[in-house]
Amino acid sequence: MSRFDGKVVLITGAGRGIGKAVAxxxxxxxxxxxxxSNVEADLTETADELVSGGSVVRNYVVDVADERQVEAAIAAAESDFGRIDVLVNNAGIAWEEPLLDIKPDNWKKIIDVNLNGMFWVAQSVARRMASQGGGVIVNMASTNGLVGEANYAHYNASKGGVVLLTKTMAIELGAKGIRVNAVCPGYIQTPMSEAIDSPEFIEQYIRAKIPLGRVGKPEDVAGVFAFLASDDAAFITGETIVVDGGQLAF
Known part of the structure; x- marks a missing residue:
């Protein structure tokens, strides 16, 4: 398929995990x-792999929690490519921490990256899409933005915010030709999840919670981003698409 021939797709958090699979x-x-991405080494490795396969790629090192860095990077991308047709707003962080132990700096860090950063990127890109006549934005949410999970209060709160941000953006931006949706992955095995959970925990989690009998792969999520960004989803906006192997069916 060549649904995106000539289209400019901007992806945050593109250095590894789901972001890399989406790229x-x-x-x-x-x-x-x-x-x-804010990790230059990961970003360079991903870009080099894609360029070696014949893709046109530009890299921008940016901390999405810093609105000035965000604006500078997106302005540079617009200058390099002339426009931005699709935003995959993916950058995020997570770690496990009991509610009663969360320090102010830890709460602020996750909200700054996962929610504030999501907003800074979306706002900057949406302004450009509005002036060019339209585009597509797909935000990274989570099943943790739809249901609670112990020891992830800061992460859950940030992803719940992304879900409502997505719906509000869809309402306000639809008349400007911009579709906005979110993807809500369940348990996807990535470098971030592997840093948190042991193999024993993962096996137990699969048995107890995932009807399909396995954790997800980044590629399982990448296809949903591509679908929502494509003309196949031309009448879909304001939605949160769950990719969880049936976990929320319980």
Whole structure:
């Protein structure tokens, strides 16, 4: 498929995990890629792999929690490519921490990256999409933004905010030709999840909670981002699409 031939796709958190898989999927479908991450080594490795496969890629090192860095990076991407057709607003962080032990700095860090950063990127890109006549934004939420999970109060709160931010953006931006949706992954095995959970925990989690009998792969999520960004989803906006192997069906 070449659904994104000539389209400029900007992806945050593109250096590894789901963001990297999303970049690979859009590259396979012909997109021109603007990749953002705060980890330069990961970003360079991803970009080099894609360029070696024939893709057009530009890298921008940015901390999405810093609105000035965000604006500078997106302005540079617009200058390099001329426009931004699709935003995959993916950058995020997580760690396990009991509610009663959360320090102010830890709460602020997760909210700054996962919610504030999501907003800074979305606002900056949406302003440009509005002036160019439209575009598509797909935000990274989580099943943790739909249901609670112990020891993730800060993460859950940030992702719940993303869900309502997505719906509000869809309401306000639809008349400007901009569709906005969110993807809510369940348990996806990524470098971030592997740093938190032991193999024994993962096996127990699968048995207890996932009807399909496995954790998700980044590629499982990448295809949903591509669908929502494509014309196949032309009449879908304001939605949160769950990708969880049936976990929330319980």
């Amino acid at each position: 690979q999927r859009f590259a396979a479908e012909g997109a021109l890629l603007a990749l953002l």
